[in-house]
Amino acid sequence: MGVFRFVSFTLPALAVVLFCLHYLIFGPRRAKPAQETRFIPRMSLLERLVHAVTIVSLLVLAGTGWLAAIGIGPALHGWYLIAHCTAGSFFTLSLVITAFLWADACCFEAHDGRWLRGSGGYLLGKECLPAGRFDGGQKLMFWVMLVLGLAVLVTATLPFLKWFGTDGQSLLLRCHRYSGLLLILVTIKHVYLVAVAKPAGLRAMTVGTVSAEWATRYHPLWLVAGASRPCQPDGENGEPKQ
Numbered sequence: 001m002g003v004f005r006f007v008s009f010t011l012p013a014l015a016v017v018l019f020c021l022h023y024l025i026f027g028p029r030r031a032k033p034a035q036e037t038r039f040i041p042r043m044s045l046l047e048r049l050v051h052a053v054t055i056v057s058l059l060v061l062a063g064t065g066w067l068a069a070i071g072i073g074p075a076l077h078g079w080y081l082i083a084h085c086t087a088g089s090f091f092t093l094s095l096v097i098t099a100f101l102w103a104d105a106c107c108f109e110a111h112d113g114r115w116l117r118g119s120g121g122y123l124l125g126k127e128c129l130p131a132g133r134f135d136g137g138q139k140l141m142f143w144v145m146l147v148l149g150l151a152v153l154v155t156a157t158l159p160f161l162k163w164f165g166t167d168g169q170s171l172l173l174r175c176h177r178y179s180g181l182l183l184i185l186v187t188i189k190h191v192y193l194v195a196v197a198k199p200a201g202l203r204a205m206t207v208g209t210v211s212a213e214w215a216t217r218y219h220p221l222w223l224v225a226g227a228s229r230p231c232q233p234d235g236e237n238g239e240p241k242q
Contacts, residue, residue, distance in 0.1 A: 004177055008070045015185055019192045026123060028199050039209040047101055051205055054094040055187075060087035062184055069177050088156060095149045102142055105133050111221065112136035122197055132221045141190055148186065151179040 043051075064084040068076040076084060115129045115136035129135070134142070155176035159169040194201045198218065204210050215222055 004174070004181075005070045008066070008181055011181070011185060012188060015188050019189075019196070022122070023196060028197050038212045040212055040215065041208060042204040042210045042215075043208045045208065048205055048208055050094050050097045050101065053090055054098060057087040057091040057094060058183070058187060060084070061091060061180070066177075066180055066184065088153070091149070092153055095146065095153075098142075099146060102134070106139040106142040108136070108139055112139060116140070122193070128217070128220060130221050131219045133219060135219065137193070141186065144186055145183070145190075148179055148183040152176060152183060155179060 060083060064080050064087070065076060068074060068080065074080055109132065111130035111132075112135070115131055118129050120135060120137045121129055155172045158164065159172050164172065194205070200210065200214050201218075
């Protein structure tokens with residue numbers, strides 16, 4: 001078994017095991033607010049569509065390219081190659097639009113350092129950490145995704161230019177595979193944090209709204225339609241005092 005095939009089997013499986021252990025040991029960052037009285041807009045229709053296209057195109061890329069690279073799926077030619085390249089085009093477009101939509105909101109600020117030092121409250125601490133529209137982890141995720149996405153696109157495009165010879169093209173292909181694998185691992189982490197470890201977070205990317213209580217709990221510095229108010233010290237059972 002080649003090195004890439006070995007890490008492709010072990011790393012995603014290890015990531016899933018670690019996230020399961022994290023949930024069993026630490027649980028979600030905070031329980032879902034018991035009362036959700038007012039819902040406010042968080043993600044526009046365009047943002048949700050672009051996010052959905054990014055996820056779907058990435059799944060198609062993984063299902064055609066990555067599975068073929070590790071010998072599970074069919075070889076990457078014919079209709080599989082067409083699907084892979086088409087998904088790559090949609091992924092490129094969605095990545096560019098995402099950069100324009102969220103780059104400004106994902107610029108790091110001083111309070112993000114405290115969020116990152118506290119591991120976002122996903123480990124031992126459950127205190128209320130400062131976060132704007134996007135917290136420090138989401139901002140870091142955004143820039144990592146952009147860098148890995150760019151690496152995947154560049155290493156997929158350059159071999160067609162015939163500038164690097166056989167050895168150079170083989171090196172670019174290996175870089176393409178490993179950067180794609182890292183992108184898949186980062187996506188698995190993103191899905192876990194949004195859909196499991198941060199209760200009700202998935203609603204923002206599907207319906208486009210969140211409760212004011214959710215915004216106060218996870219993004220206390222986010223000021224949209226009066227959604228956020230300063231966090232209060234935790235009461236019993238880790239619940240914020242109202």
